[in-house]
Amino acid sequence: MVRRAFSVISHLSMASIWMHLSRPRMIPVHLGAPQDAAPIPATLALFPGVTKEQVEVTSAEWQGNHHFFWELNSNFFARRSRRLQFSPKGEFLYLIVRLQKPAVMVETGVFDGISSTIILQAMEDNGTGSLVSIDLPAHQPIAESTDAMKERELPDGRDPGWLIPEYLRHRHRLELGDSRKILPEILQQQSAIDIFLHDSLHSAEHMWFEYETAWPCLRSGGLLLSDDATWTPAFHRFSRVRRRSYVRVDDLAALRK
Ligand SMILES: C[S@@+](CC[C@H](N)C(=O)[O-])C[C@H]1O[C@@H](n2cnc3c(N)ncnc32)[C@H](O)[C@@H]1O
Structure with missing residues (x-):
């Protein structure tokens, strides 16, 4: 120690x-906690049956998708007057969705829609999958959520997920409301989900609530993901209580049910 x-x-x-x-x-x-890992080793640890070559090929598809990055950056620049900076955890999220091939994925916390766009692009590349996203529209800064971000509220007149390109929207459903109220309702509508991603309100209590609510609805072998997992002890404790090890890239953490 x-x-x-x-x-x-x-x-x-x-x-x-x-x-x-x-x-x-x-x-x-x-x-x-596990050490911060790079996307490829973290993916290999999460998918032990997958070869390094397979992950590297998928990573190259992400890195080489110029149309995707161009589309996203030009939309983002038009509203935020700056270029997007893609961190390694964006690639990790893409690799996870490509390799897990979810039929149904649920995420909380949409804001501009960066994570939603990455997930939807991975689903498009898989040729399968749909995403249900839950968001409390951040028309004003939200404490313990958007108040720590570079931009703290949505651009004027824009809904959550405004950044998602048109060509990816056919796989997406947006549900507006507080996840504390609507997450249980939405999960009940699904028979089982393949991936759950938390990225909404980052109080320890709310993070724990979302993990606990999503867990019974995740199929066996499904994945629980959390962004900003190192903000509070919640994800680490959850992994201990459920006796599952986890991997992380920066503060995006993932464990398998
Ligand atoms: C960190 S941002 C999400 C960023 C997004 N995943 C992305 O990659 O662009 C947090 C989002 O969570 C939403 N949020 C905060 N509290 C919430 C709650 N109780 N229920 C649902 N959404 C909430 C905010 O409106 C905000 O859009």
Whole structure:
């Protein structure tokens, strides 16, 4: 444990050290959490039956989809006056959806629609799948959710998911409302779901609520994903309670039921 603590601390920037000191409840989580991995090794760990070559080919399809990146960037720039920065966790999300090939996936937290667009592009490339997204429209900043983001509210007159290109919308259904109320209702409408992604309100209590609500509706072998999983101890604790190990790329964490 002491060696692990030194190893974790030696890899941290001053900003991260300050972040840990200001949130002491996260220190045990970081000491027990898996290391931040790159998308390809994290995917291989999550899909043990898949070959490295298969993941690399799929990664190249993501990296080489110039039409997708062009479409997204030009739509984003028109409203946000800046280019999108794709982090490794965007690629991880794409790889997960490509390899899991979900028939039904549910996500909470849409905002501009970056994660929705990545998921829908992966479904399009699979030739199968539909996505149900839940969002409380962030027309004003929402504490413990959009208030920590670069843009804290939707552009004027725009609905959640405004960024999703037209050619991907045929696989998408958007449900507006508080996930605390409508997530159980929406999950009951599905026989079983293949992937659940949390990215809505990041209080520990709400994260736990969504994981617990989605878990019984996930099919055996399905995947529970959480963005911003290192904001609170909720995902780490959930993995301990359910006795499942998890992998993460940055703060996108994934475990298999
Ligand atoms: C971090 S943003 C989602 C970002 C999005 N996944 C993306 O990749 O662009 C969080 C979103 O969660 C929504 N949200 C916050 N609290 C919510 C709640 N209780 N129920 C449903 N959505 C909520 C906000 O409106 C906001 O759109």
